[in-house]
Amino acid sequence: MNFYLTEDQQFIRKAARELASKEIRPRAAEFDKKAEFPWDNIKALAEYGYLGMTAPEEYGGMDADALSHTLVIEQVAWADASTAVVLEVHNSLVIEGFKRWGTLEQKEKYLPSLASGEVIGAYALTEPNAGSDAAGIETTAKKQGDKWVLNGRKVFITSGGIAGIYIVFAVTDRSLGKRGISAFIVEKEFEGVSFGPLEEKMGIKSSATCDVLFEDVEVPLENLLGNEGEGYKMALAALDSGRIGIGAQSLGLMQAALDASIKYAKERNQFGQPIANFQGIQWKLADMATDLEAARLLVYQAAFLYDEGLKTNKRYSKEISMAKLFASRAAMKHTIEAVQIHGGYGYIREYGVERLMRDAKVLEIYEGTSEIQKLVIASSLLQES
Numbered sequence: 001m002n003f004y005l006t007e008d009q010q011f012i013r014k015a016a017r018e019l020a021s022k023e024i025r026p027r028a029a030e031f032d033k034k035a036e037f038p039w040d041n042i043k044a045l046a047e048y049g050y051l052g053m054t055a056p057e058e059y060g061g062m063d064a065d066a067l068s069h070t071l072v073i074e075q076v077a078w079a080d081a082s083t084a085v086v087l088e089v090h091n092s093l094v095i096e097g098f099k100r101w102g103t104l105e106q107k108e109k110y111l112p113s114l115a116s117g118e119v120i121g122a123y124a125l126t127e128p129n130a131g132s133d134a135a136g137i138e139t140t141a142k143k144q145g146d147k148w149v150l151n152g153r154k155v156f157i158t159s160g161g162i163a164g165i166y167i168v169f170a171v172t173d174r175s176l177g178k179r180g181i182s183a184f185i186v187e188k189e190f191e192g193v194s195f196g197p198l199e200e201k202m203g204i205k206s207s208a209t210c211d212v213l214f215e216d217v218e219v220p221l222e223n224l225l226g227n228e229g230e231g232y233k234m235a236l237a238a239l240d241s242g243r244i245g246i247g248a249q250s251l252g253l254m255q256a257a258l259d260a261s262i263k264y265a266k267e268r269n270q271f272g273q274p275i276a277n278f279q280g281i282q283w284k285l286a287d288m289a290t291d292l293e294a295a296r297l298l299v300y301q302a303a304f305l306y307d308e309g310l311k312t313n314k315r316y317s318k319e320i321s322m323a324k325l326f327a328s329r330a331a332m333k334h335t336i337e338a339v340q341i342h343g344g345y346g347y348i349r350e351y352g353v354e355r356l357m358r359d360a361k362v363l364e365i366y367e368g369t370s371e372i373q374k375l376v377i378a379s380s381l382l383q384e385s
């Protein structure tokens with residue numbers, strides 16, 4: 001693996017940083033306070049083409065590699081984690097899904113509007129009784145004549161109600177267990193699709209999260225994504241890409257925590273000197289920066305391996321889970337430390353670090369909890385030996 005970013009990757013990182021600093025960061029606190037969907041941010045990102053980062057050029061996308069995508073998510077999360085998760089799900093789970101499993105007709109129909117950002121994508125796997133155990137989903141899809149009919153309820157869906165296109169996982173043959181799950185492209189406007197109220201969350205408050213309900217929703221046969229019965233395999237493969245995105249989100253949050261902590265430690269005087277002079281504070285900064293660099297190497301490596309795997313048809317789930325596990329854990333730990341470095345002011349909204357701490361917690365939960373990442377890593381280790 002080459003440890004240096006290519007010129008293109010350096011350029012994309014710099015451009016994303018500029019946009020994040022200028023457009024996204026200044027609005028993050030207000031969107032969080034109002035728990036309002038960050039449309040202005042999404043529009044700004046769309047204008048620069050980032051909504052189509054992973055889409056092929058012929059559909060209006062950038063066709064960026066996974067590392068470039070990672071660099072952009074990192075910069076956006078540095079500015080606002082809520083905006084970053086919308087972008088991440090849209091690119092890593094939805095566009096990537098179309099790219100990998102979509103038919104030519106599906107790509108032609110759906111990718112241009114996703115790539116331009118005219119339509120946002122969502123990924124609907126989790127259900128009330130099936131979170132970590134995704135094979136336990138109960139939503140059904142029954143073939144009736146020239147259509148599939150979907151019934152069920154998905155929970156915690158990022159961009160629920162906002163998104164125009166949903167990749168929905170449903171059971172097509174219960175007798176086959178996880179081999180009886182398939183994926184469908186469902187449009188918001190299909191009759192029988194409805195949405196629950198927005199969840200009131202601890203963090204990433206300005207991203208929209210809600211139930212998505214399906215009542216006798218008729219889906220054309222041609223909207224089956226991938227092969228019938230391969231939905232579970234596809235859901236996990238898509239999460240490989242998504243988990244790199246969550247790792248990138250973790251990096252952005254940690255960098256924001258480190259930046260704020262260094263600035264504050266130099267400015268705040270106690271005992272007649274800046275608190276940055278105290279070794280107790282210096283050690284926190286050193287630990288934060290070291291974990292951030294270690295996480296960065298793991299996440300960038302995961303992105304690099306993901307692309308290699310697409311070329312060689314090999315999955316690197318162990319390395320990807322390691323990156324997500326380590327980076328999300330470090331982000332949680334160090335955003336708490338950032339609050340500690342800020343003392344009482346850290347607990348006050350105005351200083352912004354409490355938002356980083358609230359936003360960080362979900363990194364250890366969504367797209368597979370830390371416990372599930374450990375199961376992926378351990379099962380891979382045990383198979384290898």
Ligand SMILES: Cc1cc2nc3c(=O)[nH]c(=O)nc-3n(C[C@H](O)[C@H](O)[C@H](O)COP(=O)(O)OP(=O)(O)OC[C@H]3O[C@@H](n4cnc5c(N)ncnc54)[C@H](O)[C@@H]3O)c2cc1C
Binds near residue numbers: 362369372
């Ligand atoms: C803000 C937010 C946004 C989300 N966005 C989406 C989305 O867009 N699409 C989507 O499909 N889902 C989404 N999710 C759902 C998310 O992926 C799930 O919440 C997550 O996978 C965990 O499932 P669960 O909440 O049902 O927890 P559970 O699976 O019930 O887990 C509860 C606890 O038990 C532990 N546990 C479970 N099984 C094991 C085991 N075998 N060994 C050890 N420990 C175990 C878990 O680690 C956890 O600590 C989102 C969730 C949140 C909070």
